[in-house]
Amino acid sequence: MTAGSGEVVLALRDVSKSFGPVVALRSGRIEARTGSIHALVGENGAGKSTLVKIVAGVHRRDAGEFLLGGEEVDFGSTAESKDAGVAVIYQEPTLFPDLSVTENIFMGRQPTGRGRRIDRAAMYAETERLFARLGVHIDPRRPALGLSIADQQILEIAKAISLDARLLIMDEPTAALSGVEVDRLFAVARSLRDEGRALIFISHRFDEVFGLCDTITVMRDGSYVDTVAAAGTSVDGIVSMMVGREVGDLFPKTPAELGEPVLKVEGLSSAGLFHDVSFEVRAGEIVGLAGLVGAGRSEVARAVFGVDRYDAGTVTLDGTSVPKHNPRAAIHRGIAFIPEDRRKQGLVTDASVARNIAGVIRGGLSRFGLLTGSDEGRAARPWAEKLEVKTSALDMTAATMSGGNQQKVVIAKWLATDPRLLIIDEPTRGIDVGTKAEVHRLLSELAGQGMAILMISSELPEVLGMADRVLVLCEGRLTADIPRDQATPENVMRAATQTHQEASA
Ligand SMILES: Nc1ncnc2c1ncn2[C@@H]1O[C@H](COP(=O)(O)OP(=O)(O)OP(=O)(O)O)[C@@H](O)[C@H]1O
Ligand SMILES: [Mg+2]
Structure with a gap:
């Protein structure tokens, strides 16, 4: 375990979380410090998002220690987590599309002027000030509807700063961003680090992890593996800790x-x-x-x-x-088409995985009569296995799968159409x-x-x-x-x- 120089803002030790029979997190552990950007890495389903959701107050841990600013906490809601100074930026932020950019930032805590009227001018001015500080150009009066994902994330960060969050967690924020947008996000992250905030960053891209982070915590199968200084390790070192086995050639292209x-x-x-x-x-x-x-x-x-x-x-x-x-x-x-935005365009998130995979081939299968659940399972299984979607998970609803496993289900579903x-x-x-x-x-x-x-x-x-x-x-x-x-x-x-x-x- 490397000792960073800053103060410990967040400390999790042996934190676990199960959903019925599924152990999502076995023993999560991380220490986030002020003035540091800490990467959290691990394979799909390793438990990264579950750990984040415990800190965010989305889930309650089953066991383990959870300290924020040295004090034991147990959040029952996202509001409690926010009040304690935690901000989480997800891949797809959830803003109110009809409200303005400024209203989204000040949601639920509008500054009031004389006669307790909402002081809009003060709100707009404050938003302008926040955006200037982040070096971005977004009209504070425009509606949130139609903002790019990158701008929506910046909005969430502006909100976090205005709430003076001491811990900022970003769960795969770059997945939907272009190169320029990633650069801008990283510049913002670095300036927040330099102000002495603590940041946690999740990504499957090692160039990003090594380009941005000083410390790396590796997880595998719901458990903590190790924490290392980024400067003292290599991509290969991290990969072998993540997977615990040899990874084959990344581009096994045959002539x-x-x-x-x-x-x-x-x-x-x-x-x-x-x-x-x-x-x-x-x-x-x-x-x-x-x-x-x-x-x-x-x-x-x-x-x-x-x-x-x-x-x-x-x-x-x-x-x-x-x-x-x-x-x-x-x-x-x-023709099969596997879209980029698989969550929105590719998946019926409240249906089972098997049903999702079998969905496209249903036309073919149901010609021979009614399609039973076991038919769906049969059609889905070989592809799910090839892509390492755990088959025991075929009856799960897709919404509870990890982000990466959802991606695999959409791919499997289309490949099954041959x-x-x-x-x-x-x-x-x-x-x-x-x-x-x-x-x-x-x-x-x-x-x-x-x-x-x-x-x-x-x-x-x-x-x-x-x-x-x-x-x-x-x-x-x-x-x-x-x-x-x-x-x-x-x-x-x-x-x-x-x-x-x-x-x-
Ligand atoms: N609400 C839930 N109900 C049941 N199982 C869940 C739930 N949330 C997560 N899981 C399971 O817990 C495990 C860990 O999921 P998690 O989302 O934390 O993984 P992750 O490390 O974020 O993966 P990825 O890199 O794919 O995003 C997965 O097997 C997932 O299916
Ligand atoms: Mg995840």
Whole structure:
């Protein structure tokens, strides 16, 4: 255990939590100090979010010590935790969309002026001051509705500062952010650290953990493993503590035997989103779609699958055109689409895992009569096993699964449809390092069996490691089509930042 220099703000020792028969947290332990950013890492389902929720007052611990500022506490609600100076920033903040940015920050404690009227001017001024301090530009009077996730998180942080939180916990805050937004969030985190607050940061991305944090606590299977100084350890060291076994090659790409073109996209355009996009994906091929966030990658994928409309162009699968704006027909033709935002678009969170996996194939199974629970289990099981979703968990409702396991369920559900073309957006977002290699192996294997795969990813190593060919989008236009042996970080980045004028020059 490394001794940091600051004062201990939060101390958890041997904290446990079970939900019925499920032990979510066996013996959680962490010490967060002032002036420190402390990483909490571990595989999917290791118990990180459960530990955070105990500190946040969402759950009550079953046993163990929980000290805040040296005093034993036991929060029965999130309000109690907030009052004690704890702020938690989740991946998807929950704001009131109809209220203004300022009203969200001052929710429940509006400053009152003369005659006990809410002093709006004072509120706006205070919000401006908070935003200036955080170095962000958000109109204090605008509604929260329509703010980017990055701005919503900043809003939560502004709120935490205005409440003078001494402990700020961020549970996978960067999963939905672009590179620039991550940089801004980190700058804010560092300045809060320098003010002497304590921060806890959860992420599956080691570049972030090592770039931001000074101390790292590792968890495995609900238990504390060790706490180390970031400067004294390496990614490999952390990974072996996390998984307790060897992790295979992260990019187990096997040479592809390319067949006929499966997907042909010609002249696809959608006003304001993308323009004149043409490409092919052949049987057995993994095509990576790279580009900066906002370049139009997900938009192109959504149009091909038919969830969004497009203005011009054609999409053909195996030589026959795919009807426009008709995802049902696309599924029927053998296209699977695993969206980026899997929680919102991919999962029925109050249904069981088995039902979620079997959901898409239901059409097929139910043709032979009524679909029973055991049919669902049968269809789901092989895919769940491949992705290491614990099968005992198949009857669980998806909402109680860990974030990473939810991701796996959505992937399993689509693979069970045995598609011709798989479109997968950010395949390993939120997935731990062990399973990441597993997902990559699976993609490589499926391509080896002749599936055509279009993979969108913001992680350059993933694109370069897995794709046979890299397409690069910039501001809605294709700027490069690079074969695997020529794809380097430099030429992908160059094409990703090239403007339209340069491209056509
Ligand atoms: N309300 C609940 N009911 C039942 N089981 C739960 C509940 N909340 C969490 N669990 C289980 O507890 C275990 C730990 O989950 P937790 O969300 O803490 O993991 P995590 O470390 O945050 O993982 P990830 O990296 O995937 O987010 C998981 O097996 C999960 O399914
Ligand atoms: Mg989690």
